[in-house]
Amino acid sequence: MNSNKIMRQFALVLLVGAATQAVAAPASAANLQTLERMLEAQGQSQLQVQRQLDQMSADLDNIRGKVERNSYDIKQMKERQRQLYNDVDQLSRQPVKAAPAAKETANTPTEAYSKNMGENDAYQNAVNLILKKKDYQGATQAFQSFLTSYPDSVYKPNASYWLGQLYFAQNDLSQAAKNFGVVASIKDSSKRADALLKLGVIAERGNDTVKAMSYYTQVVKGYPNSTSAKQAQSALTNLSKH
Known part of the structure; x- marks a missing residue:
């Protein structure tokens, strides 16, 4: 009797164990799938x-x-x-001179001045916009207006030169070259050497090496002892290396 009871209890234990394994197996597969999904999501x-x-x-x-x-x-x-500030500083040390007397005129025929006070005032006003007010846009317009009003002025070389410098500083190389060209065409202008130098720089920036070297050579030959000539010679040396 006790033996039968023990056998029934043993069989019950086996059935419970089998049932536990049957339930556990699907649970383990589900956990594995969940883990795979988590790893995949983490990878993404x-x-x-x-x-x-x-x-x-x-x-x-x-x-x-x-x-x-x-x-x-x-x-x-x-x-x-x-560069513009340096040029403006040079200009500030060369103030516009008042018109001298007739006797002084005979002794200094190349001195730049005008007997027309309106012309003097217009030019000085344009200069003051640079030196005193630092109004470069206003100075550009003032010099343009001046050259329109006084196309044959004795100040034409200087006015054209400073217009060239103003345009050069604004990287408007076309207008800068136009105004420097005016200065370069005036043989006795004190600004001619630097105007030719600037024309060389503009040509070089435009990749026109032949024209640039031509301008630089004119400076070196025409103004051998000037600062502009030294800069032109340096530019020629650099261009010859390429």
Whole structure:
């Protein structure tokens, strides 16, 4: 009797164990699938993050390139502005002279002045817009108006020269060349050497090496002891290396 009871209990234990394994098996498969889905999702997330990092890196490279180009442009603008300030400083040490008496006129025929006070005032006003007010746009318009009103003025070489400098500083090389060309055509102008030098620089920037060397050579031969000639010779040396 006790033996039968023990056998029934043993059989019950086996049935319970089998049932437990049957229930546990599907549960383990479900957990494995869940884990696989989690790993797959994690992989997709990592891939997306990596793509975002790659895009950020590309954007940074693009920004870095733009910053470098902007830095170069700013450097060029500062250099042109510095050159303009230097030229303006030279002009400030050469004030417009009042008209001398008739006797003095005979002794100094090449001195630039005008007996027309309106002409003197108009020119001085344009100069003051540079020296005193630092109004370069206003000075550009004033010099243009001056040359229109007084096309044969004794101040024409200087007015054209400073118009050229103003346009050069604004990187308007076409207008700068036009005005420097006017100065270069006036043989006795004190600004002619520098005007020829600037025409050479403009031609060089336009990749017209032949024309640039021609202008530089004119400066070296025509004004051998000038500062402009030294700069022109240096430019010629650099061009000959290419």
